[in-house]
Amino acid sequence: MKSLFILLVACIASLNSFAQEKSSTVSTFIPINAQRAKLAHLRTRSDDVAALIKARQFDLAGQRAAELRKAYEQAFDKRLTQYSFQSQADFEEFGKSTNVKFEWIDWGYKLCLQMQAFIAVEKKDYAAALSLLSALETIAPVSAATAAETGYIYNHLGKPQEGLSAYRRALAISVKYASQQPYRAAALRGVGFALIDLQQLDEAERTFRESLDIEPGNAVALNELAYIRDQRGVK
Numbered sequence: 001m002k003s004l005f006i007l008l009v010a011c012i013a014s015l016n017s018f019a020q021e022k023s024s025t026v027s028t029f030i031p032i033n034a035q036r037a038k039l040a041h042l043r044t045r046s047d048d049v050a051a052l053i054k055a056r057q058f059d060l061a062g063q064r065a066a067e068l069r070k071a072y073e074q075a076f077d078k079r080l081t082q083y084s085f086q087s088q089a090d091f092e093e094f095g096k097s098t099n100v101k102f103e104w105i106d107w108g109y110k111l112c113l114q115m116q117a118f119i120a121v122e123k124k125d126y127a128a129a130l131s132l133l134s135a136l137e138t139i140a141p142v143s144a145a146t147a148a149e150t151g152y153i154y155n156h157l158g159k160p161q162e163g164l165s166a167y168r169r170a171l172a173i174s175v176k177y178a179s180q181q182p183y184r185a186a187a188l189r190g191v192g193f194a195l196i197d198l199q200q201l202d203e204a205e206r207t208f209r210e211s212l213d214i215e216p217g218n219a220v221a222l223n224e225l226a227y228i229r230d231q232r233g234v235k
Contacts, residue, residue, distance in 0.1 A: 034086045034087070034106075034107035034108075035086070035087050035088055035107075036106060037084075037085070037091075037104045037105060037106040037107070038075075038103060038104060038105055038106060039072055039075055039105055039106045039108070039109065040106040040108065042068065042071055042072060042106070042108055042109075043106065043108040045064075045068050045071070046068065046108055046111060046112060046115070048064055049061050049064045049065045049068060049112070049115055050115070052064060053115065053118065053119065056122075058119050058122055058123060061115070061119055062116065062119045065112055065115050065116045065119065066116070068112050069109075069112050069113065069116065072105065072108075072109045072112065076103075076105070077103055079101075080101050080102050080103045081100050081101065081102040081103075082102060082103055082105045082109075082139065083102050083103075083104060083105065083139060083140070083141060084104070084105045084106065084107055084109045084110040084139055084140045085104055085107065085140070085142055086107050086142065086143075086179045086180075087178075087179045089177075089178060089179065090142040090177055090179050091104050093142075093176075093177065094141060094142055105139075107140075109139070110136060110139065110140040110143060110146075113132055113135065113136050113139065114132075114136060114145075114146065114149075116132050117129045117132040117133050117136070117149070120132060121153065126153055126156075126157060129153055130150065130153055130154075133146055133149055133150045133153070134150075137150070137169075142173060142177050142179070142180060143173070143180070144170040144171075144173040144174040144177075144180040144183035144184075144187055145170070145183060146170075147166050147167070147169040147170035147173060147187075148166070148167060148170040148183065148186060148187055148190050150166040150169075151163040151164070151165075151166035151167035151170065151190045151194065152190065154166060155190075155193055155194055155197065158197075160194045160195075160197035160198050161194075161198065163190070163193075163194040163197070164191060164194035164195065164198065166190075167187055167190035167191045167193075167194055168187075168191060170183060170186075170187040170190065171184065171187040171188060171191060174187050184214055185211045185214040185215040185218065185221075186211075188207050188208070188210055188211035188214070189207075189208065189211050189218075189220060189221055189224070191207050192204045192205075192207040192208045192211065192221070192224060193224070195207060196224065196227070196228065201228050201231060201232065204224070204228060205225060205228050208221045208224050208225050208228075209221075209225070
C-alpha cells in the first residue's frame with residue numbers, strides 16, 4: 001500500500017481552485033475544496049514547494065516549506081490557539097466541542113506541514129514524519145488524511161496495531177465530518193490492511209466489503225479480498 005501523499009503535489013498545486021488527493025488505496029480522486037481563512041494569501045507559495053517536490057528536489061523543497069511554515073506562524077495571534085479547517089462547517093462543528101479560544105488558520109498551513117512530512121517520508125526519516133503528523137493531528141483535528149497517513153507509516157514500519165488505531169481515527173473523522181467523507185472508503189481499506197497484518201482475516205474481509213459498498217469495484221479492495229481467500233486456502 002502506498003502513501004496518501006502520492007498525489008500531494010497535485011493537491012497543493014491546485015488548492016487555490018479545486019485540489020485532488022489520491023493513494024493506491026483509492027481508485028478515484030478525492031476532491032478537496034478548501035474555503036479560505038486567515039493567511040489564505042500564502043497558498044500561492046505552496047505551488048513552488050509542490051513543484052520542487054514533483055521534481056524530487058527534496059532539500060530545496062524542505063527549505064522552502066520551512067520558510068513558508070515560518071511565514072504562517074509569525075502571523076499567528078499568540079493569545080489564541082491555532083487550528084486549520086477545510087470548511088466553515090468543520091470550523092463550526094469543532095467549535096462546539098471545545099471552550100478553547102482559537103483562530104481558524106487557512107488549510108494551506110495544514111498542507112505545508114503535510115509537505116514537510118512527505119519530504120521526511122521520502123528521505124526515510126519516519127520519526128520526523130510521525131512527529132509532524134502528530135502535530136498535524138492537533139493543528140488540523142478534522143483531517144482524515146493526516147490520521148490515515150500516520151496509519152500508513154506505522155503499517156510500513158511493521159506496527160500494525162498502531163496503524164490500526166490511526167486508521168480507525170481517520171475512519172471516525174470521515175464519518176463525523178461531511179468534508180472528510182470522501183476519505184471513508186480509503187480509511188476502511190487502511191483498517192483492512194492493518195487487520196490482515198494482525199491476522200484478523202474475518203474482520204478484514206468485512207471491512208474491505210464495507211469499503212466496496214462505498215466504492216464498488218475498487219481494484220485494491222478486490223485484490224485484498226482475493227488475498228484473504230488465498231490465505232485461507234493455504235491454511
